[in-house]
Each structure stands twice: as structure tokens, then as C-alpha cells.
Amino acid sequence: MKYLVTDDSKLARLSLIKSLKIHVGDAEIYQATNGAEAVEIVKNNKPDIVFLDLTMPVMDGYEALPLMIEEHPKIKVVVVSADVQEQAKTRVINLGAQFHVQKPINSDKIKEILKIL
Amino acid sequence: MIEINLSEDEKDVLQELMNVAYGNATAIVADMLDAFASLSIPNIKIMNIRELLNTFHSLKGDSYFFSTQAFVGEFSGECAFFIDNESANNLAIHLELDGEEDLNDAILELTNILTSTLTTRLAKEMNTQVQFALPSISKIPLNEMGSNNAFKQYSQVIVIDTQLNFHDQKINGEIFILTKDGSIKWLKNQLNDILKTII
Numbered sequence: 001m002k003y004l005v006t007d008d009s010k011l012a013r014l015s016l017i018k019s020l021k022i023h024v025g026d027a028e029i030y031q032a033t034n035g036a037e038a039v040e041i042v043k044n045n046k047p048d049i050v051f052l053d054l055t056m057p058v059m060d061g062y063e064a065l066p067l068m069i070e071e072h073p074k075i076k077v078v079v080v081s082a083d084v085q086e087q088a089k090t091r092v093i094n095l096g097a098q099f100h101v102q103k104p105i106n107s108d109k110i111k112e113i114l115k116i117l
Numbered sequence: 118m119i120e121i122n123l124s125e126d127e128k129d130v131l132q133e134l135m136n137v138a139y140g141n142a143t144a145i146v147a148d149m150l151d152a153f154a155s156l157s158i159p160n161i162k163i164m165n166i167r168e169l170l171n172t173f174h175s176l177k178g179d180s181y182f183f184s185t186q187a188f189v190g191e192f193s194g195e196c197a198f199f200i201d202n203e204s205a206n207n208l209a210i211h212l213e214l215d216g217e218e219d220l221n222d223a224i225l226e227l228t229n230i231l232t233s234t235l236t237t238r239l240a241k242e243m244n245t246q247v248q249f250a251l252p253s254i255s256k257i258p259l260n261e262m263g264s265n266n267a268f269k270q271y272s273q274v275i276v277i278d279t280q281l282n283f284h285d286q287k288i289n290g291e292i293f294i295l296t297k298d299g300s301i302k303w304l305k306n307q308l309n310d311i312l313k314t315i316i
Contacts, residue, residue, distance in 0.1 A: 008158070009133040010126070014315045055136065055156045082140025087153040103137050 004030045004047040006038040006064070007080070008056040012103070016051055016080065019107040023114055035064025042068045042075060049117060051105075052097070054081040054088065065095045076117050080105050121163045121273050121301055127308045128161045134311075135159040135277050135294075138238035143281065145234050146227065150211065152283045159279040166271050169295070172278075173199075176291060182221075184228040188236050190247040192304060194274075194297045196232035200224060200290040207287045228252045231281070236294065243307040272298055 003020060007013045013031050020029065030047060032038035036059040038052065050068060054061035061079060068075055077097040081088065089100040099113055123131070136159060143154045164172065182205050185197045200208070208227070209220045229252050240247045274295045281290040296304060 009129055009136070011130045011133045011312070011315060018315060055158055057158060082137045083156050084140055084144040085147045085153060086144075087147075103140065 001049065002028045002030070002045060002047040004032060004038060004041055004045075004050045006032040006035065006050060006056070006061070007053040008033050009053075012053065012080075016105060016110075019105065019110050020051075022107050023111050035059030035061055035067075038064050039067045039071060043071045046072050046075075048074075048076065049114075050075060050077045051080050052077055053103075054079060054083050054092070062091065062095065065092065065097060069096045078113055078117075121275060123161070123163060123275070123305070123308075126312055127305060130308045130311050131275075131277065131304075132159050132161050134239055134242040135161075135279065137242060138235050139279055139292075141238045142231050142234035146231050146281070147283075149227075149230065150208075150283065150286070150288075152211070152286050152288075155282045155284060157280045157282065159277055162276045162278065163273060164276050165273050169271075169274055169276060169293075172276070176201075182224050184224060184252050186228060186232045186236075186252040187250040188240075188247040189250075190240065191245045191300065192240050192243060192247055192296070192307075193300050195295045196236055197293045197295065198228045198232060198290055199293075200227075200288075204288045204290060211286045211288065225252055231292065235292065239294070243304070243311075245307075270297070271295060275301065275304065 001024065003024065005013050005016050017029055030041050030045060032041050034056045038050065052061045052065065065077060068077065078099045078101060079092045079097045080101050080103055082103045084102050092100050098117060101109060139159060140156060143156060147154050176199060181199050181201050183199055185195055187195050205220060205224060208223060212223055214220050214223055232252065233249055236247055277294040279292050281292060
């Protein structure tokens, strides 16, 4: 399995990767700092699961999400965002995300999500 | 005067904590207004008080409702919320308010919910708690902001600046969290403790 962690915050990426590694060991984990980088990585490396922030510079998560699915229709996207408005949750699910999870995400939540995916 | 410096990593941590706190506060205000807000990336800057006032002056428009709420604790300072005339009028229309008194009351309530939720969550992310003073509101021209007593107690400030945007209702506001001189050393320690748990 290959994973992609997308967030403009280094702290958020490192924190998520640290928790993710507890469950996936030495699996391949890519990092992107914005939506445009994420789409490019999806195009070239076809990760299986993407953790995606919404509020990012250059290209936000809302714009990147359908582009990633277009590049790799089997991809599974977990939105990890501080935007906990109901409309934000509905919007990303309608765009094709499997989950919308509130930041900060912890190891137990990641375990739960990986089990379902 | 304390010389404040924040490393890139410290700024990144503070920005991310603010992002989480702001997301929570916005959801509560969006629910209250029955509207959807677009979130912006918080901007972290270190300024002296002159630069801060220049930033206020550069806000679009020239007439603003301006409300502040002080908070105290290990993390202490001031949360300032600006909303321009046009947005305030749109808020009045959206909430079907009648008269200036009702509008002032609505802006104060909005400030209270927004700033207290935002600051409480930000403090929680840094493992502390804050207490609040009552918010106060004034409507003054931005070029007279320098005479406002609220800012005279600061020398240099860490400014966390973000926007509140309800596009459909055309309601836009700007929020500043100003950190008091005495809290800056504490804030840096907390940010570095968080960094140590990650890296």
C-alpha cells in the first residue's frame, strides 16, 4: 500500500505520518504541501490512500479532490480538516471523499479508518 | 522591550493550532448564522505597535465596527474583530435586525462567540486555559485607531490574523489575536514542547 499526506503545515504532516507509521510500518508515504503537488504525486505514483487537508495555498483540497479521483479512480481520500462545518463535510463526501475527519487526527482514529478502508 | 523572534517551525505550529481553533469557532458562528464560511490560512506576523496600526489602516474601507475582547491567563492578550459597514448592514439584513441597537448587540454577540471560542480552543491546544473580559464595541475611523487605549499596553506583538468570509451573505470580517509581552516567552516554550513531541 502507498499513502499520500497532503497539508501545508509541516507539523500536521509529521504528526499524521508519525501516527500512520504505527499502523503501516515501512509502507511508502509521500508528502505534498498543497493540492497541486498532491495531484501531481497521484498522477505519477498512484497512492492507494490520501490524507487531504482543505485549506491550503496554491490549490485547496476542494479543487484537488476531484482532480485526484480523475487521475486515479480507485484512490481513497480521507479529508483531515479543521473546517468542521456541516456543509464542508457534505461537500467533500459529495466530491468523492470516503471520510471527513476533524483535525488533529490521532493514532486510534487512523487505525479505525484504515480498518474500514 | 522584548525582542520577539519566532522560527519557521514555531510559526508553523502556531499557524496549525490557530487553524484548528479557527475551524471550530467558524463552525459555531456558521451554525448561528445558518450560513457557510470559507476558511482562510491564518497569517502569523511579529509587529511593533506602529506596524500593527498601519495594518489596521490598510484594511479595506474606512468605516468599521471594531470590537475587542481581552483574555488573561498564562496566555494573555486581546482579540480584535473588524467588520466594515457594508458587512454589518448585510449581517443586519441576514438576521432581519431592526435598528442600530440590535445591530450593535448582534456584533457584540458575534464577537463574543467568535473570539471566545477561538481563543479557548487555541489555549486548549497549548494545554492552558484563559479567562475573558466582556467584549466592547466601538465604531471609529481607522485613522483614529492609534488613540485607542486597548493597544497602548503593547510594545511588540505576535499578530495572528485571519478572515471570516460568508460569501453568499457578503459578510466579511477580520480577526487579530494580539499576544501580550508577558506571554511571549510562555508561548514560545509551549510551541517548542509541541514540536518536541512530533520531531
